[in-house]
Amino acid sequence: MSGPRIGILALQGDVREHARALSDVGARPVEVRRATELAAVDGLVLPGGESTTIGRLLQVFELLEPLRAAVVAGLPVFGSCAGMILLARDVVDGRPDQPLIGGLDMVVRRNAFGRQVDSFEVDLDVDGVEGPPVHAVFIRAPWVEKAGDAVEVLARVAEAPVAVRQGSLLATAFHPELTGDSRMHRLFVDIARSSGSGR
Amino acid sequence: MVPDWSEKRRHIMSQGQTATAGPATDSARHAGTARVKRGMAEMLKGGVIMDVVTAEQARIAEDAGAVAVMALERVPADIRAQGGVARMSDPDMISEIIEAVSIPVMAKARIGHFVEAQVLQALGVDYVDESEVLTPADPHHHIDKWSFTVPFVCGATNLGEALRRLAEGAAMIRSKGEAGTGEVSNAVVHMRTIRAEIGRLSALPAEELYAAAKELRAPVELVTEVARLGRLPVVLFTAGGIATPADAALMMQLGADGVFVGSGIFKSGDPARRARAIVEATTMFNDPDVLVKVSRGLGEAMVGINVAELPSAARYADRGW
Numbered sequence: 001m002s003g004p005r006i007g008i009l010a011l012q013g014d015v016r017e018h019a020r021a022l023s024d025v026g027a028r029p030v031e032v033r034r035a036t037e038l039a040a041v042d043g044l045v046l047p048g049g050e051s052t053t054i055g056r057l058l059q060v061f062e063l064l065e066p067l068r069a070a071v072v073a074g075l076p077v078f079g080s081c082a083g084m085i086l087l088a089r090d091v092v093d094g095r096p097d098q099p100l101i102g103g104l105d106m107v108v109r110r111n112a113f114g115r116q117v118d119s120f121e122v123d124l125d126v127d128g129v130e131g132p133p134v135h136a137v138f139i140r141a142p143w144v145e146k147a148g149d150a151v152e153v154l155a156r157v158a159e160a161p162v163a164v165r166q167g168s169l170l171a172t173a174f175h176p177e178l179t180g181d182s183r184m185h186r187l188f189v190d191i192a193r194s195s196g197s198g199r
Numbered sequence: 200m201v202p203d204w205s206e207k208r209r210h211i212m213s214q215g216q217t218a219t220a221g222p223a224t225d226s227a228r229h230a231g232t233a234r235v236k237r238g239m240a241e242m243l244k245g246g247v248i249m250d251v252v253t254a255e256q257a258r259i260a261e262d263a264g265a266v267a268v269m270a271l272e273r274v275p276a277d278i279r280a281q282g283g284v285a286r287m288s289d290p291d292m293i294s295e296i297i298e299a300v301s302i303p304v305m306a307k308a309r310i311g312h313f314v315e316a317q318v319l320q321a322l323g324v325d326y327v328d329e330s331e332v333l334t335p336a337d338p339h340h341h342i343d344k345w346s347f348t349v350p351f352v353c354g355a356t357n358l359g360e361a362l363r364r365l366a367e368g369a370a371m372i373r374s375k376g377e378a379g380t381g382e383v384s385n386a387v388v389h390m391r392t393i394r395a396e397i398g399r400l401s402a403l404p405a406e407e408l409y410a411a412a413k414e415l416r417a418p419v420e421l422v423t424e425v426a427r428l429g430r431l432p433v434v435l436f437t438a439g440g441i442a443t444p445a446d447a448a449l450m451m452q453l454g455a456d457g458v459f460v461g462s463g464i465f466k467s468g469d470p471a472r473r474a475r476a477i478v479e480a481t482t483m484f485n486d487p488d489v490l491v492k493v494s495r496g497l498g499e500a501m502v503g504i505n506v507a508e509l510p511s512a513a514r515y516a517d518r519g520w
Contacts, residue, residue, distance in 0.1 A: 011482050012245040012266065014238075033483070048242045049266070050302055056264040057482055060475075081242070095261075095301055110301060116325035117348045119235045120228040139238050140303065140325070178238045 004192050007032035007041035011057040013049020013082060017177035024182040027189045035066040043076040043168075043192030046083025046101075048139070048175050051091075051110070054082055055099040064099055071103040076168035076195045078188040084164075084171035085110060085142050092145055103169050105148030112143040112160065112173075124174070126155040126163050129183045136162070136174035143173055168195040236350035236370035239303075239326065240434040243267060243371075243457055247447065247478050248436070250274050250461040253292075254299035256470070263474035267303040267325070269459065270296045275332045275379025276462035276501065279513070285333040287315040293322055305352070310519055311337025313346075320349040326371070327351050329364075331518035332378045332461075339520065344368030354438065356389045356516055358396035361431060362417030372431060374455070375516040376439015379462050381503035383440040383449065385516055390437055390453045400426040439516070442467070442500050444480030444493045451484035468498030 003026040008018050010031035019029040022045070029045075032038055044067075046054075058064040071077060071087075079087045085094070087104045094110040113119070119140060123133035134155075143160035147153065155163035155172075162173040163184075168191050176184035229235075246266030251257045257268045272288040273281065287308055297304050303325035308315035310329055315336075319327050329342050331354050344351040345368035354375035355361035361372045374393070376386030396415075400422065403411060408426055412419035424432050437450040438459035447458045458481050460474075467473045476493040483489035511517065 010245070014241040014244060016244075017241060049244070050242065050246060052261060052302060053246055053264045053266050053478070056262075057479070060264075060479060061483075093301070115323045116239055116303065116350065117320060117323065118230060119239065120230045121232055121235060122228045137234060137238055139235060139242060175238060178234065178241065 003027040004042035004189060004196060005030055005040065006189065006192060007037065007044045009044060009046050009054070009063075009083075011049075011061070011063075012053050013047035014175070014177060015047050017175075018045045018047050018080075018185075021177045021182045021185040022189070025186040025189050027185075027192075033061065035063055038063075038066055038070055038075075041075075042196045043078070043188065044070070045188070046077060046079035046086050048081040048083065048177070051082040051085040052095055052098050054086065058101075059099055064101065067101050068103075071101060071169070074168060074195065076170075076188070076192040077103065078170040078185075080172050080175050080177060081139065081141055084108060084173055087169060087171050091142075104151060104164065104166050104171060106144050106151050106164060107146040108142040108173075109145045110142050111140050112145075113138055113141050116140055122157065124155050124157065124162070126184070127152075128154055128165070128187055131183070134176065134183065135179050135181060136172075136176070137178045138162075138174050141173040168192070231348035233370065237433050239350055240352070240371035243303075243436075244434060245482060246457050247474075247481050248305065248457070248459045249464055249474060250459075251296065251465070254295045256465055257296045257300045257304075259471050260464075260474055261300045261302050263471060264478040265302060265474065266457070267305055268296065268300060269305045269307065269328060269461075270324075271307050274462040274465060275515070276381070276466050277379075278332060279379045279504070285309075287312070287318065287333070290318065290322055293319070293324065297323060307333055308342070309333040310335040311340050311342060313342045316342050316347060316349070316351075320347055324349060329353050329369075331375055331515045335518050341367050341519070344370075352436070354516075354519060355393065357392045358400070358425070359415035359417050360519065361393060361435075362415060362421045362425070365421055365431070365433065366418050369433070371434050371436065373436040373438040373459055375519075376437065376441070377506045377509070378439045378515050379504070380440050380506055380509070381442040381463060381466075381501045382506045383442070383446045385506055386437050386439045386441065386450060387453065389439075389516070390450060390455060393431075393435065394454050397425055397430060401429045440506070441477075442503065443497075444476045444490060447477045448480045448484040448490055451481055457481065463501055466501035468500075473497050473500075
C-alpha cells in the first residue's frame with residue numbers, strides 16, 4: 001500500500017524539512033502552491049516560516065478561501081509555528097490585519113517566548129507520542145493563549161499549551177521537522193489515514 | 200572516521216547556555232544552540248529580506264511580505280555615493296524598527312567588530328550580518344560567532360570563504376554580490392561558484408577530501424559534511440545587486456534559498472510596489488506567467504553602476520578573509 005499524499009504549503013518556509021519528515025514515515029509529500037493542487041492531497045502541512053508573509057501570499061495567489069473551505073470540509077492539516085498561527089481563530093501581538101485560515105478554536109500569541117535570542121530547545125512530553133520525550137525546537141515561537149473546550153492540549157511549556165489537536169487538525173508551536181524525530185509527523189499521517197477512510 | 204562538525208559544535212554550545220528567561224521549572228531549556236540559530240534561517244527560506252533605514256520603510260517592507268528587515272543607517276548605494284566610514288546603526292533607530300514590525304529584525308556589524316555585535320545582541324536584534332558593506336574593523340579576524348547567543352549571517356564569494364565563516368560560527372551564508380550597484384552579475388558568479396565547488400567536493404573520493412580542505416582553507420570536518428550533504432549545512436541566501444523581480448527569480452533558479460534586497464527597493468521609483476513584486480517573484484520563481492505579471496508597471500528601477508567599471512578599492516566583495 002502506498003502512503004497518503006500529503007501536501008506542503010510551499011509559499012515560504014522550511015518546506016524541505018517537512019518533506020523529509022513525511023517521507024520518513026511513509027507518506028508521499030507534494031508541494032502545494034495553487035488551489036488546484038489542493039484537491040489532490042489527503043492532508044496538508046503548513047510549514048514554519050513568517051506567518052505575515054505566508055498570509056499575504058495566500059491572499060495574492062488566491063489560496064486563502066480554498067484553504068478555509070478545505071479545512072471546513074475536514075481536510076487534515078498540521079501546522080508548525082507559523083502554521084499553528086495560521087490555524088488559529090485569532091492572534092495577539094501579531095498584526096491585527098494578518099490573514100488567518102482558522103479551524104482550531106484557539107487564540108495564539110505571536111513571538112510569545114520572546115525574540116530570537118530567547119529561542120530554545122527542550123525535551124517535552126507530548127500526549128499521543130509514545131517513547132522518550134520529544135526534543136522540541138522553539139524559534140520565535142507562539143503559544144496558545146486561549147483554547148476552546150474542543151481543543152485537546154497535547155503538551156505545555158511553563159503552563160502554556162504548545163501542541164494541540166482538534167479533530168483532524170494538529171498544531172505545534174515548535175518545529176518537529178528540524179530534529180530528525182518524525183513521531184509528530186507519524187501522528188499526523190495516522191490522523192490523515194483514518195480521516196481519509198471516512199471522508 | 201571524521202567526527203561530525205555540527206554535532207560536535209552543538210554539543211559544545213549546549214553546555215552551560217541554559218536560558219535565564221522563563222520560569223525556573225524549565226531549567227532544561229537551551230538557548231543559542233547551533234540548531235536554534237540555523238533553524239531560524241531555515242524559517243526565512245523562500246523569502247525576501249529588505250534593507251530599511253526608517254521605521255516607516257520597515258512597515259512598508261512588512262506589508263509587502265518581507266520575511267525580515269535589515270536595519271541600517273544608509274543603504275549600500277548611499278554608502279557608495281557618500282563615502283566615509285560605514286558603521287553599525289544608531290541603537291535608537293534599530294529599536295524604533297524593532298518596535299514597528301512583528302517580523303524579525305537583522306542589523307549589520309562591521310567585519311571583526313565584536314563589540315558592535317554585542318551591542319546588537321543586547322538590543323534584541325534577531326540576526327547579525329557581519330557585513331563587508333560596512334568598513335571592516337579588523338583586517339585579519341572575523342568575529343568569533345560561537346561566543347554569541349544571537350545568530351550571524353556572513354557573506355561569501357566562494358565555498359572556502361563560506362566554510363571559514365561557518366567554522367567561526369556563522370549560522371547562515373549569503374553570496375556577497377556587489378552591494379549598492381543594482382548589478383546582479385557578481386551575485387550570479389558567487390552563487391554559481393559556491394554550487395560548482397560543492398558539486399566537485401561531492402564527486403571526490405573520501406581520501407581526497409583532506410587535500411580539498413587544505414585548498415579551501417577550511418576545516419576537514421566541514422568539508423566532509425558538505426561533500427556528504429551535497430549542500431551547505433546552513434541556509435544559503437543571495438545578496439548584492441538584486442534590483443528587479445527577474446533578478447530575484449534568476450537567483451532562486453540558480454539555487455538560492457532566499458533573497459536579500461538592499462538598495463534595490465527603497466532607491467526605486469515605487470518601493471511598495473517593487474517590494475511586493477520581488478516577494479511574489481521569489482515565491483513563484485519558476486512560473487514565467489507570474490514573473491510577467493509582477494514585472495509590469497514597476498516604475499523606475501534604481502540607477503545602476505556597472506561592476507566592471509568599479510575600481511578595486513570600491514569593491515565590497517573583496518573585503519573579508
